[in-house]
Amino acid sequence: MAAWDGAGDLADMEPELTAAGKRDFRKITALLEEPVRAGQRPPAKPVWHCSIRLAPEDRDRVFSDATWGHMAREMLTEAGLATGVDDPGLRWVVVRHNDDHVHIVATLVREDGRTNWARNDYPKCVKATYNVARRYGLRRHVPPADRTAHRRPHPVEVSKARRQGRAGTPRDELRRRVRAAVAAASNEREFFERLRETGALVRLRYSSTNPNQVTGYAVALPGAHTGTGQPVWFGGGRLAADLTLPKLRQRWGKTSTQSQAPSATPQARAEALRVAADLAQSAAEKIQRSIHTDPGGAQATATAAADLLTSLARTREGDRRGALHRAAEVFDRAARDVHGRTRPPTSRAYELGAMARLVALMGRISGDEDAYAALRLVLKMAKLADALEQLRVAQQRLHQAEAARLAAATLRAIAGGTRPPVAPPLTPTATPGPTVDNARRASRGR
Structure with a gap:
């Protein structure tokens, strides 16, 4: 033709x-x-x-x-x-x-x-x-890449996880644990403490010129090992572009105080969740006002809001990867900046980050009062996802806009007690191949 x-x-x-x-x-x-x-x-x-x-x-x-x-x-x-x-x-x-x-x-x-x-x-x-x-007036089926997706597991990892009967690959499980530890920490030392509490193996990388300076980290999942019995280590950058140690340090900003465990009564949790819901409402309004005037500030707010939802999912569902965990992952996809960039935190982002840490430290929801407050926070996070969708549409980052729309629908379904549109897969699926062949340079033995 x-x-x-x-x-x-x-x-x-x-x-x-x-x-x-x-x-x-x-x-x-x-x-x-x-x-x-x-x-x-x-x-x-x-x-x-x-x-x-x-x-x-x-x-x-x-x-x-x-x-x-x-x-x-x-x-x-x-x-x-x-x-x-x-x-x-x-x-x-x-x-x-x-x-x-x-x-x-x-x-x-x-x-x-x-x-x-x-x-x-x-x-x-x-x-x-x-x-x-x-x-030509056709459906724009696949929007252009926006460089915000995390690194997907290799098909070899998927096949190995399936053979071992795992619900997901070690890479995906470690990414969830690292993000939960990031949301619950205010500084580097606290991050590594929270990460070890999840059961992950942690290995620090030190500077070759200054042996006392930590320049990076790697994590491994107990029970996931190579053929020789060694743990399979993943650096933060191999989990997601925004999880390297330098970017996490920028994300935490200048906050250096150690978070203290608050009172863990249902009444205290309910009050904290009500405050968090009010902050989520004001954050949604802030993002809507800042779409064209301050996109950097809106991005920092969205990142901190993703931490808050991650903490809420862990508080509500624990280690079980339920619908709220899945909604948090989709929201996080919508909230990431391009190329793993990290924006300097604003005052609104600091407030949301502090609330994310507080929610994470207060323990599992155990009563009617705090459960009702958690549902109210879920609804406010749905409104924040709506605002995030508007921001991504204005930025022409349509993959993220779709993720924000899906997160909002899922959160509303959870709050209403109906079946959410997204659910965790029971078995890992292989990474689909590209539509276009790679056609990369062939090795010449160098």
């Missing part, structure tokens, strides 16, 4: 039918591979492939071959893979197998002999496809 500039008549490129009724692809294959054979040190795997597919709700629309060709060319041009006739770029073709999708195949050696390694091709193609869908 389409091909690179200079390919000639598309009808001449169509594979011919042989006497046996099969297609003869030798001619089109030779045309695509010509630059590879003449290239300067071509890659070992020179073929790049992707598919463009309509969303289910758009499949009643039937596009002509020319329209599909235009859409594919626009996507490839925006992704930097298709070039004009004056630029000796890659050779590529668009093939249509059905009404709802097309395939694109390219060879990664340019006409001038140089290799295009297609680095960062997946996020570029996702963004380009999103823009093409907007121009």
Whole structure:
């Protein structure tokens, strides 16, 4: 349906039918591979492939071959893979197998002999496809990446967890424990104490120039070990970009006082939860006012609010990963800054952080009064999630906007006693493969 500039008549490129009724692809294959054979040190795997597919709700629309060709060319041009006739770029073709999708195949050696390694091709193609869908009035099925998702488990980790009968991978479990310890701590020393209380193994990394200076940390889950019986360690940055020790120090700010265990009576817990609910309400209003005037302050407030919800989930459900834990994880996804950045805490963020620590230290909810106050806090956190959704929509970070919307719906369902829209998976699932092939540089033995 389409091909690179200079390919000639598309009808001449169509594979011919042989006497046996099969297609003869030798001619089109030779045309695509010509630059590879003449290239300067071509890659070992020179073929790049992707598919463009309509969303289910758009499949009643039937596009002509020319329209599909235009859409594919626009996507490839925006992704930097298709070039004009004056630029000796890659050779590529668009093939249509059905009404709802097309395939694109390219060879990664340019006409001038140089290799295009297609680095960062997946996020570029996702963004380009999103823009093409907007121009053609289609559902924008996959928003552009916003660099806020945490590191997902490797398929090997998922398979191992399934074989061992675990409900999740050690990486995910450690991330939850680290986030709970961060929410309950006001400084570095307290963080490591809280982390060890969760049962995690903790290993500190010291400076090579100053043996007394801690520069990082790693955590491991008891019972999760390598084939030689050694613990499987994860540094904070391997759990999530915002969990490195330097970023946690910035997140805590200048607070250095040790948190003291407060009174743990149901009445005291109820009063603390009522105060927390009022703070969540004012934080939601603050975020709505700061969407355009102070996005940095709104971000710091959102981060502290995620800590508060994390502490509430642990206070309400303990170690059981119930619906509130899942809502806290989705809210945390919506509250993260791009590239793991950490904003300096504001006065509102300090207040929410202090309340998160207080809720974490007061112990499990055990009475009617504090349970009612906890539900009121859940409702206020739903309103805060609504405000966070507005902030992310204004920032065009649509993955996070969707996460905030889902968190708000889940929190309201929990408060109303109905089935929440998100629930913890009973078994780990494998990480889905990318739509676009990696096509990275092949190793040359160096």
